[in-house]
Amino acid sequence: MNVYISIDMEGVAGIATREQCRRGSSDYEIGRELMTREANAAIAGAFDGGAARVVCNDAHADMANLLPSELDPRAEVILGSPKVEYSMMEGVADDFGAALFVGYHAGAGEPAAVLAHTYSGASFYQVRLNDAPVTEAELNALVAGAHGVPVALVTGDDRICAIVRDRLPGVRTAAVKRSHSFTVGASMHPERAREDIRRASAEAVNGAKELAPTTAPGPFTIEVDLTDMRRAELCGLVPGAQRAGRTVRYTSRDYLEAFRCLRAWLYLGAAGA
Ligand SMILES: [Zn+2]
Incomplete structure (x- = not known):
């Protein structure tokens, strides 16, 4: 099975501040290192679970955060921006058997959720789909669903994990921190979080065949x-x-x-x- 990973940064263990996620800040190198190691945990888990090929899409800000030479050499990485086709879901296609969302966070306007936003923190006050506030995870799940690819795993803070358990039936989750407020979270140690993510990723890939892709009737x-x-x-x-x-x-x-x-x-x- 081919496995697609979309990795964001705000939901990675050990991250709670804007400075850790912003290029040019002195804390940014810490953030990208944590993100890269968490990508590796998900990649390793996917191979443990039976993946034949893993493609990892850098889905945060300018989408060139992952440290390519530090990544698991078995995976391909999609880097750079603007990703004009699908952005956070660039490269997803019909030949993937599962999508994994790593480092995800709650949607714009969600109270007491670490770095919550939907696609743009600066421009978008709230994003709604058919009148309901929506998260990046749900928007991106529908992109995967349009290609027949189910979302098998979401990792991030406790808020996004609770939201997707409610809205993406059958999805597995791994919560790596508890949100206290917009820039405060209680995080697991990153190493412990990576162990959980690797295990959850393996289980998710292993069980992906039983999952249905996310679809919804239009308009x-x-x-x-x-x-x-x-x-x-x-x-x-x-x-x-x-x-x-x-x-x-x-x-x-x-x-x-x-x-x-x-x-x-x-x-x-x-x-x-
Ligand atoms: Zn995001």
Whole structure:
């Protein structure tokens, strides 16, 4: 089985502050090292569980955080940005048997959740899918689902693990920290967290055949509250998008088209900074 890993940074064990996740900060090298080692735990677990091939997509910020020469040499890594096709899910395709989300976090506006945001911390105040606030894990699960790939594992803080257990039936989780507030968490020691992730990854890959891909009946209405008017005005330029004040909305029968609009808003929102 081919296994796809999307790894973010905010939900990695030992991480709780913005500085650890931001290039240019003196703490950033610590963050990327922790992220790389956690990627290796998930990769090793996937091979333990029977994976034939593992592709690991760096899914945080500029998407070039993982230290390539420190990664498990059995895996391929997808690095760089902008990833115009699928962003956090770049490279996912029909020939994968399972997707694993590592280092994930809760969605924008979630109370008392470490570094919670949905795709953009600076531009997106809240993201909704068919009127319900949504997390990156759910948005990305539907991208995998469009390719027939089930999400078998989510790791991160206790908040995102609880959310996906509720919304992605059958998914395994490994919570590596308890969120106290936006920049405070009680983390397991990173080594212990990696042991848990490796074990959970092996079980997830082993049991992936019994899982159904995440799908939902359309149409899909994606809605974003922007953090300021200038960003909202630019996001309103997308053909077919509607805007009311700081909120933009786009509806499609095709989930991947709605997701594509969200990614256009990500770049337009940044351009409006
Ligand atoms: Zn994220």
